[in-house]
Amino acid sequence: MSKPSLSILNPSYETADYFDEMFTSSTDVRPHYRRLAERLGTLARDEFEQRRGAVDLAFLRRGVTFTVYSDSQGTERIFPFDLVPRVIPNAEWSRIEAGLVQRITALNLFLDDVYHGQKVLKDKLVPPALILGAKHFRREFMNCKVPRGIYVHICGTDLIRDARGNYLVLEDNLRCPSGASYMVENRSAMRRAFPNLFQSYGVRPVETYADDLLKALLHLAPARSDKPSVVLLTPGVFNSAYFEHSFLARQMGIPIVEGRDLVVRDDRVFMRTTAGLVRVDVIYRRIDDDFLDPSVFRPDSMLGVPGLVNAYRSGHVALANSIGTGVADDKVIYAYVPQLIKYYLDQEPILANVNTYLASEPLQRKYILENIEKLVVKSANEAGGYGMLIGPASTKAECEAFRAQVAANPRNFIAQDPINLSRSPTWCDGHLEGRHIDLRPYILYGEKITVTPGGLTRVALRKGSLVVNSSQGGGSKDTWVLQGDE
Amino acid sequence: MPTPANAPLLRPQATVMLSRVAHSLYWMSRYIERAENLSRLLDVNLQLLLDFQGFTDTTIKEHWGSILLSSGDEELFAKHYDIADSHNVTEYFAFDLRNPNSIRGCVNAARENARMIRDQISAEMWETINELYLYLHDRSSEEIWATGAGEFFNNVKRAAHLFQGLTTSTYSRSEGWEFIEFGKYLERADKTTRILDVKYHILLPSATDVGGAVDTAQWQAVLRSASALEAYRRFYVREILPWKVGEFLIFSDSFPRSLHFCVAQVDEFLRRILGETGARPRTAAGRASRRLLADLQSLAITDVLDQGLHEFLMDIQATLDTIGDEVVQTTMFYPAESSIEEQQQQQQQQ
Numbered sequence: 001m002s003k004p005s006l007s008i009l010n011p012s013y014e015t016a017d018y019f020d021e022m023f024t025s026s027t028d029v030r031p032h033y034r035r036l037a038e039r040l041g042t043l044a045r046d047e048f049e050q051r052r053g054a055v056d057l058a059f060l061r062r063g064v065t066f067t068v069y070s071d072s073q074g075t076e077r078i079f080p081f082d083l084v085p086r087v088i089p090n091a092e093w094s095r096i097e098a099g100l101v102q103r104i105t106a107l108n109l110f111l112d113d114v115y116h117g118q119k120v121l122k123d124k125l126v127p128p129a130l131i132l133g134a135k136h137f138r139r140e141f142m143n144c145k146v147p148r149g150i151y152v153h154i155c156g157t158d159l160i161r162d163a164r165g166n167y168l169v170l171e172d173n174l175r176c177p178s179g180a181s182y183m184v185e186n187r188s189a190m191r192r193a194f195p196n197l198f199q200s201y202g203v204r205p206v207e208t209y210a211d212d213l214l215k216a217l218l219h220l221a222p223a224r225s226d227k228p229s230v231v232l233l234t235p236g237v238f239n240s241a242y243f244e245h246s247f248l249a250r251q252m253g254i255p256i257v258e259g260r261d262l263v264v265r266d267d268r269v270f271m272r273t274t275a276g277l278v279r280v281d282v283i284y285r286r287i288d289d290d291f292l293d294p295s296v297f298r299p300d301s302m303l304g305v306p307g308l309v310n311a312y313r314s315g316h317v318a319l320a321n322s323i324g325t326g327v328a329d330d331k332v333i334y335a336y337v338p339q340l341i342k343y344y345l346d347q348e349p350i351l352a353n354v355n356t357y358l359a360s361e362p363l364q365r366k367y368i369l370e371n372i373e374k375l376v377v378k379s380a381n382e383a384g385g386y387g388m389l390i391g392p393a394s395t396k397a398e399c400e401a402f403r404a405q406v407a408a409n410p411r412n413f414i415a416q417d418p419i420n421l422s423r424s425p426t427w428c429d430g431h432l433e434g435r436h437i438d439l440r441p442y443i444l445y446g447e448k449i450t451v452t453p454g455g456l457t458r459v460a461l462r463k464g465s466l467v468v469n470s471s472q473g474g475g476s477k478d479t480w481v482l483q484g485d486e
Numbered sequence: 487m488p489t490p491a492n493a494p495l496l497r498p499q500a501t502v503m504l505s506r507v508a509h510s511l512y513w514m515s516r517y518i519e520r521a522e523n524l525s526r527l528l529d530v531n532l533q534l535l536l537d538f539q540g541f542t543d544t545t546i547k548e549h550w551g552s553i554l555l556s557s558g559d560e561e562l563f564a565k566h567y568d569i570a571d572s573h574n575v576t577e578y579f580a581f582d583l584r585n586p587n588s589i590r591g592c593v594n595a596a597r598e599n600a601r602m603i604r605d606q607i608s609a610e611m612w613e614t615i616n617e618l619y620l621y622l623h624d625r626s627s628e629e630i631w632a633t634g635a636g637e638f639f640n641n642v643k644r645a646a647h648l649f650q651g652l653t654t655s656t657y658s659r660s661e662g663w664e665f666i667e668f669g670k671y672l673e674r675a676d677k678t679t680r681i682l683d684v685k686y687h688i689l690l691p692s693a694t695d696v697g698g699a700v701d702t703a704q705w706q707a708v709l710r711s712a713s714a715l716e717a718y719r720r721f722y723v724r725e726i727l728p729w730k731v732g733e734f735l736i737f738s739d740s741f742p743r744s745l746h747f748c749v750a751q752v753d754e755f756l757r758r759i760l761g762e763t764g765a766r767p768r769t770a771a772g773r774a775s776r777r778l779l780a781d782l783q784s785l786a787i788t789d790v791l792d793q794g795l796h797e798f799l800m801d802i803q804a805t806l807d808t809i810g811d812e813v814v815q816t817t818m819f820y821p822a823e824s825s826i827e828e829q830q831q832q833q834q835q836q
Contacts, residue, residue: 063604063616067834176836229502235833237602246604256605261504274508274661274759274817288836302829303836 007041008048010425010432019165019422020434021086031486032089039197040084045430051193052083052427058192064185064247066240066470079182080475082426083193086437086457089485096159096167096441097451099351102341104155104443107172107328109344111151114327115141125343126336130360133411134333135381136175136326138289140296144313146322147220153320154213154284155443156180156456159351161422168354168419170438172337174329175321176286179456180209180442181244184251186478187454202483204453209442210251213284216446217252220318221281228281231257231271235287235303245286259287264307267314282318283308289323331380331414332358355417359410368406368415372399375415377406390466392418421466424477426459436460438468439479453481503661507606508817510599511662514607515653515669517596518615521589522646523677527553527684527711528576529639534707535572538700543571550575552687556680559585576635581627589642590622608656611649618645661759668755668813675748676806679799681711682735685728686796705731712743732795733787745802746782752806753779756813771812778805 013026022033029037040048056078059065065076088096113120114131121128131137156177158170187206191198214230221228234245236258249256261271262280270277285292291301296309311317327333335356338349357364357375368375372391379387389402406413423434441455457477458468468474531553535541541549550570554560557579566584567574580589597619604612621641630638650670657663685708705726709715718726718734721741738744753775756762762772790798 060620061613061617062609063601063612235836236829237598238830238833239836240834241836242601243604246601249605255502255504255507256603257504258506261506271502272505274503274505278502286836291832291836301832303832 008043008045008427008432009037009041013425013432013434015423015434017163018420018434018436019161019163021161021422021424021437022084023425032087032482034486035201036085036087036197039194048083048427049430055081055083055189055193058189059185062185063243064182065243067238067242079470080461081186081189082435082459082461082475082477083190084425084427084432085190085478085480086424086439087480087482088454090482091485092167093453093481095350097453099167099169099349100155100157100441100443100451101449102345102347102350103157103169103172103337104152104445104449106337106341106344107155107174108149108151108445110340111322111325111328112149113344115151115324116143120340120343123343125339126333127360130332130411131327134327134330136289136324136330138324138327140309141313141322141324145315147222147315147318150220150445151322151325152328153216153220153322153445154180155445156440157443159439159441160354160419163420163422165422167351169334169337169351170354171331171334172329173440174325175288177440177442178241178244178286179440180213180452181247182476183442183452183454183456183479184209185247186456186476190478201480203480204483206452206454206479208450209444209452210248212444212446212450212452213248214252214254216444216450217282217284217318217320219446220320222315222318224279224281229279230254230282230284231262231280233257233259233262233283233285233287233305235291239286241286248284254284259301259303259305262305262308264305264311267307267311267316269305269308269311269317280317282320284320289326292323326381331378332360332411335414354419357415359406359413359415364415365406365410368413369403372403372406372415374418376418377402377413377415379405380412380414390418393466418466421460424457424459426461426475426477428461428463433463435463436466436468437477454479505817507603508662508665509814510603511606512665512669512814514596514599514603514615515666516673517592517599518646518649519670519673520587520677521592521596522643523674523681524579524587524589524592525639525642525646526713527677527681528579529636529643530707530710532572532576532635534703537703546571552684555687556683557587558680559587573631577627580635580638581630593619593622593642606662608652610652610656614645614649614652618642618649621645664755664758668752668759671748671751671755672806672810674743675745675752676803678712678735678743678745678748679803679806681708682732683796683799684708684711686799702726708735714741714743717741729787729791732790736790737782737785737787746779749775749779749782752809756809759813760816769812769816771809771816774805774812775809778802778809 011026013023015023015025023029059078059081065078067076110120120126121131152174154177156173156179159167160170161167183206217230218228231254232245232249234242234256246256257271263270263272263277269280271280287303290298291303293304293306293309294301295306309323312319312323334353335358338353341347341349357368359365359368375391377389377391389398391399421436421438424437425432426435437457437459439455439457442452444450457479459475459477460466460468461475462473465473535546535549547570550572553575554563554570562585563578567578578585578588582588583591585591597615600607600612600615653666657666685704705728706715708731709718712735714735718731721734722730734741734744736745739746741747756771756775760769760772762768767773767776
C-alpha cells in the first residue's frame with residue numbers, strides 16, 4: 001500500500017475473541033474481502049468521510065428515513081449506514097439459501113397443518129397447549145383454505161454467526177417483516193459511493209426484490225381477470241415504516257392504500273377511486289392481524305377494513321401474508337423448528353438454531369432459573385429487542401426481576417445460550433472498529449421460493465452492544481453476495 | 487422469460503386513482519403555488535418599502551395592513567402580534583407556524599401530502615419538495631433575517647418553480663395531472679385577486695400623489711407581485727396606468743397569471759375531472775366555472791370599475807372557493823374521520 005499512514009485501514013484493528021467477517025488478524029484479510037481491502041487501503045480518511053457525508057445527505061434528501069415516535073415534532077431520521085459492506089462468498093450463500101428455502105417450506109407445511117388437521121399435535125411433536133394458547137394463533141382461521149396453500153409469502157429470517165463463524169437462525173419473521181427497502185436503498189447508496197468496485201467484484205444484484213415480490217403477489221390473485229389489481233395496505237403516513245411501504249409500492253407500481261381507501265361489499269374488496277369503486281384482488285398488507293378488520297379482531301381499530309376477513313375467507317381477495325402466521329414465529333415454536341423440518345420434510349436442518357431452553361418444560365425451566373445470569377432470556381412475542389434480558393450484561397436485580405417473571409409465566413419465555421455475534425469492521429469516530437452484526441435475508445414464496453441474494457445486515461453501533469435493532473442504536477450495511485468465492 | 491401472454495400482468499392498474507391520492511395531489515400543488523405567491527408578494531413589498539425613504543411608520547403600517555386585509559388574515563395576525571410592521575408581517579406570513587398558511591406552513595403541508603403519495607410522484611418532484619422542506623427546517627427566522635430575507639424568498643420561489651417544471655416534465659398526463667393543474671390554477675387565480683386587491687386597501691394617496699412616484703411605484707409593485715411587470719410593458723409599451731394594470735391582470739388571455747388565463751385552465755381541468763363533455767355543464771361547479779370564464783371573456787375593465795374593483799374581486803374569490811369545495815366533495819368522499827391522535831397512535835403501534 002502506497003500511503004499506509006493515511007489510509008483508513010487501521011493497523012491496530014482488533015479482532016479480539018470474535019469471529020471477524022473481514023480480518024483473521026489485524027492485517028490478514030479473508031480472501032473474499034481482499035479486493036475491498038485494497039480499495040479501502042487507497043482511501044484517505046477525509047476522502048472516506050466525504051463519501052460518507054454524501055451518502056447520508058442523499059438518504060436525507062431522498063427521504064429514506066424512519067420516524068422517531070418519542071419526538072412530538074415527528075422528526076425523521078436516516079437509518080445510520082456504514083460504508084464498509086459485508087461480503088458473503090457464493091459457496092457460503094448457497095448453503096444459507098438452501099437452509100432458508102428448507103425452513104420456509106417446513107414452516108408453511110406446519111401452518112397448513114396447524115390450521116387444518118393438526119396432525120403435528122396429534123403426533124405429540126408439539127404440545128397442543130403451546131399452539132392453542134399462542135398469542136398469534138387465530139382459531140377463526142381453522143379449516144380456511146388460503147390461496148395456493150401458501151401462508152407466508154414474505155419472510156425475513158434473522159441469522160447470526162457464532163464465534164466459529166457458523167450461521168445460526170436467531171428468529172423467523174413471518175408476519176410483516178420489514179427492512180427490504182433498506183436492502184435496496186443501501187445498494188444504490190454503495191453504487192454511488194464506490195461505483196468502480198462493483199464491476200470488478202461481481203456482486204449479485206438485489207434490485208430484483210420488487211419484481212419477485214410482485215410476481216409472488218400476482219401468483220395469489222383469484223382467477224377473475226388477466227389483470228389482477230394488487231395494492232399495498234399501510235397503517236398510514238405516521239407509521240415508522242411508511243417510507244418502506246411507499247418505496248415498495250413505487251417499485252412495484254401498485255397503489256398504496258390505507259384502510260379508509262378500501263370498502264367491502266358482498267365479500268368483495270374495492271378501493272375508492274375518483275372514478276368510483278374498483279375491485280381489489282391481492283392485498284400486501286403491512287398491518288398486523290389485530291388491526292386488520294375491526295369486525296373480527298380489535299373492534300377499536302381505525303386502520304383496518306370492516307369485512308375484510310370474511311372477504312378473505314370466501315376467497316374473493318388474497319392477503320399476503322396470510323392471517324395467523326404469527327403462531328409459527330413465536331419464540332417458543334422457534335425451538336421446535338428443527339424437529340418440524342425433520343417431521344415434514346424428513347431432512348436434517350441445514351441451518352441450525354441457537355441452543356434454546358423452553359421455560360414451559362419443567363426441566364429446562366429449572367435450568368433457566370438456576371443459570372439466568374449466563375443466559376439470554378426472551379419473552380415469546382416481543383420484537384425490536386424489547387422484553388429481553390442479556391444475563392451476562394445485566395445487574396443482579398435485573399436478573400432477579402426476570403427470574404420472577406419466568407417463574408410466573410413460563411409459557412411466555414425462552415432462554416438461549418449467549419452467542420458472541422460475529423463482528424464486522426465499522427467506521428466509528430474516524431476509524432475502523434469491530435462491531436457486532438446480524439443478517440436478515442428476505443425469502444419470497446410465490447410460484448417458487450426465491451431468496452434475494454443479500455439482505456439487510458444490521459450492525460450494533462454501540463461498542464460492545466449485541467442489540468442491532470434500529471430502535472436501539474443499530475445501523476445497517478450493504479450486503480454483497482458474490483458471483484464467485486473471492 | 488415471461489411469455490407475452492403474461493406481460494400485461496406487470497402493469498396492473500396504471501389508470502386507477504384513489505380519491506385520497508387525488509386529494510393529496512391537489513393540495514400538494516395548491517400549497518406549493520401558495521408558498522411561491524407569498525414569497526413573491528413579501529419580497530416585492532419589502533423591497534418597495536426600502537425604495538421609499540419617505541415612508542413613515544404610519545404609512546408602513548397602512549401598507550402592510552392592506553396586505554393583511556387582502557389576505558383575509560388580519561384577525562389571526564392581530565391575535566399574535568401588536569403592530570403590523572415589516573418584521574412582524576413577514577414573520578407571520580413566512581415563518582410563523584401558528585399561521586397555517588405561512589410559507590413554512592405551506593411547505594410543511596405540501597411535503598406531508600407529497601410524502602403520503604410518495605409512490606405516485608416522480609423521484610425528482612419528491613426530492614425538490616423534500617429539499618425545500620429541509621431548507622426551511624434547518625433555519626431559524628433569525629438566521630434568515632440576518633442573511634437577508636430576499637435570498638430566502640428567492641430560494642423558495644425557485645424551488646417552487648423547479649417543482650412545477652419537474653412536474654410538467656416528469657409526471658404522466660393522467661388523471662393525477664388534472665388534479666395537480668386544477669389545484670395550481672385555482673390557487674393562482676385566487677392569489678392574483680388578492681394581489682390586485684392589495685392596492686384597493688392602500689389608502690388613496692392625496693391628490694398631488696396620484697400618478698406621482700409613490701403611486702406608480704405601488705402599481706409597479708402590484709405587477710411585480712404577479713411577475714407581470716415585463717409582460718405588461720411588452721404588451722402595452724407605455725407607462726403604468728392603474729386601469730391598465732387591472733385590465734392586464736384580469737383580462738389578459740396570454741399572461742399565465744391573469745385571472746382570465748387561470749380561470750380558463752381551471753375550467754378546462756375541471757371539465758376533464760368531472761367528465762363535463764356537454765355544452766351545458768351538469769354540475770354546479772361546472773356551471774360556476776363556465777359563468778366566471780364567460781365574464782372574464784366578455785367584460786371590459788370599465789364594467790369592472792363601474793361595479794367596483796374590490797367587489798368584483800370578492801365575487802371571484804367566492805366563486806373560486808365554491809368550485810374548489812365542490813370538486814373536492816364530488817370526487818373525494820370520505821366518512822367523517824375519527825380522532826387524528828388516536829389514528830396516529832394506532833399507526834405507530836404497528
